[in-house]
Amino acid sequence: MIVVLQWTVSAKPSSNLDYLRQQLFALRDEHVNAPLLVCLPEGFACFDAQSHDLMAFANNSAPFIDQVCQLAKQFNVWISAGTIPIAEGTKYYAASLMINQLGEVVARYNKIHLFDVDVDDAKQNYRESNTTIAGKDLVVVDTPFGKIGLTVCYDMRFPGLFGALRALGAEIILVPSAFTVPTGKAHWLPLLQARAIENQVYLVAAATTGTHDNGRQTYGHSVIISPWGEIEAMLGDEANNIVYLPNMDKLTDVRQKMPLLSHNQFNYEFKHEQ
Numbered sequence: 001m002i003v004v005l006q007w008t009v010s011a012k013p014s015s016n017l018d019y020l021r022q023q024l025f026a027l028r029d030e031h032v033n034a035p036l037l038v039c040l041p042e043g044f045a046c047f048d049a050q051s052h053d054l055m056a057f058a059n060n061s062a063p064f065i066d067q068v069c070q071l072a073k074q075f076n077v078w079i080s081a082g083t084i085p086i087a088e089g090t091k092y093y094a095a096s097l098m099i100n101q102l103g104e105v106v107a108r109y110n111k112i113h114l115f116d117v118d119v120d121d122a123k124q125n126y127r128e129s130n131t132t133i134a135g136k137d138l139v140v141v142d143t144p145f146g147k148i149g150l151t152v153c154y155d156m157r158f159p160g161l162f163g164a165l166r167a168l169g170a171e172i173i174l175v176p177s178a179f180t181v182p183t184g185k186a187h188w189l190p191l192l193q194a195r196a197i198e199n200q201v202y203l204v205a206a207a208t209t210g211t212h213d214n215g216r217q218t219y220g221h222s223v224i225i226s227p228w229g230e231i232e233a234m235l236g237d238e239a240n241n242i243v244y245l246p247n248m249d250k251l252t253d254v255r256q257k258m259p260l261l262s263h264n265q266f267n268y269e270f271k272h273e274q
C-alpha cells in the first residue's frame with residue numbers, strides 16, 4: 001500500500017515529527033498487515049523557515065533524519081522522506097531520502113531542478129538556488145512496492161528526467177512537492193498526468209498545503225495517477241491522507257499494448273550546468 005500524507009508543514013521540525021508520529025500510529029491501527037510506503041511532502045522537515053534557521057537545521061539535520069529512521073523501524077514502514085536540507089559548505093541539498101522498514105536510508109536523491117521563478121502570489125520571487133545546491137544523480141531504488149524513481153516538485157516540468165528514470169526501470173515515480181497556488185491551479189494535474197502517461201508509470205505526488213507559518217501558501221492536491229493517466233486518488237487543500245494499492249498488472253498491460261519505450265526515437269541528454 002502506498003500512503004500519502006498531506007498537511008500544512010511547519011517551520012518547526014519537532015512539530016512535523018509529531019504529526020508524522022501521530023499519523024503512523026493511526027495507520028498502524030487501520031492497516032496492520034499490509035507493507036506500507038509512507039510518502040511525505042517536499043520540505044516536510046522544516047518548511048520555509050528564515051534562511052539562517054534553515055541553514056542551521058541543514059548543518060545538523062542528521063539527528064532529525066535519525067528520528068525519521070527510528071519511526072520507520074518502530075512502525076515497520078518504508079518512508080519516502082520528501083525533502084530534508086542537508087548542508088554542504090554554505091548551502092544545502094534538497095535531499096529526498098528513501099528509508100526502509102528497518103530504518104535504513106537506502107537511497108538519496110538531491111533535487112536537480114531548482115525553482116528560480118517569479119510567480120504571481122504573495123511571495124513573488126522564488127530563488128531556490130540562493131540556498132540550495134542542484135543535484136546531479138538520477139535515482140531508481142528497488143523496493144517491495146516496485147522500482148521507484150525519485151524526483152522533487154519543480155522537476156515535474158522537465159520530462160527528460162522522467163524519461164531517463166523510466167529508461168532506468170522506474171515503475172513508480174515520486175514527486176514530493178510544495179507547489180505555489182497559481183502554478184498549481186494552472187499546471188499541477190496536466191503536468192503530472194503527462195509524466196504518468198508518457199512514461200507509463202504510477203506517479204505519487206505528496207504535497208504540502210495551506211497557509212504556512214510565514215504566510216506562504218501551497219497548493220496541496222496530493223495525487224496518485226495511474227500509468228494510463230487516471231487520477232486514482234486526489235486530496236483537496238485540507239490536511240488528509242491517501243491510502244492506495246497500485247496494480248502492477250495494469251502497468252504491465254499498458255506497456256505491452258503500447259510499447260512507448262521501444263518506439264521512442266529521442267534521447268534527452270542531461271546537461272550538468274555548474
Ligand SMILES: O=C(O)CNC(=O)[C@H](CS)NC(=O)CCC(=O)C(=O)O
Pocket residue numbers: 042043046047048049115126128153154157178179180183184
Ligand atoms: O522551500 C521549501 O521549504 C520547500 N521547497 C519548495 O517550496 C520548492 C522550492 S521554492 N518549491 C517548488 O519547487 C515549487 C514548484 C512550483 O510551484 C512550480 O513548478 O510551479
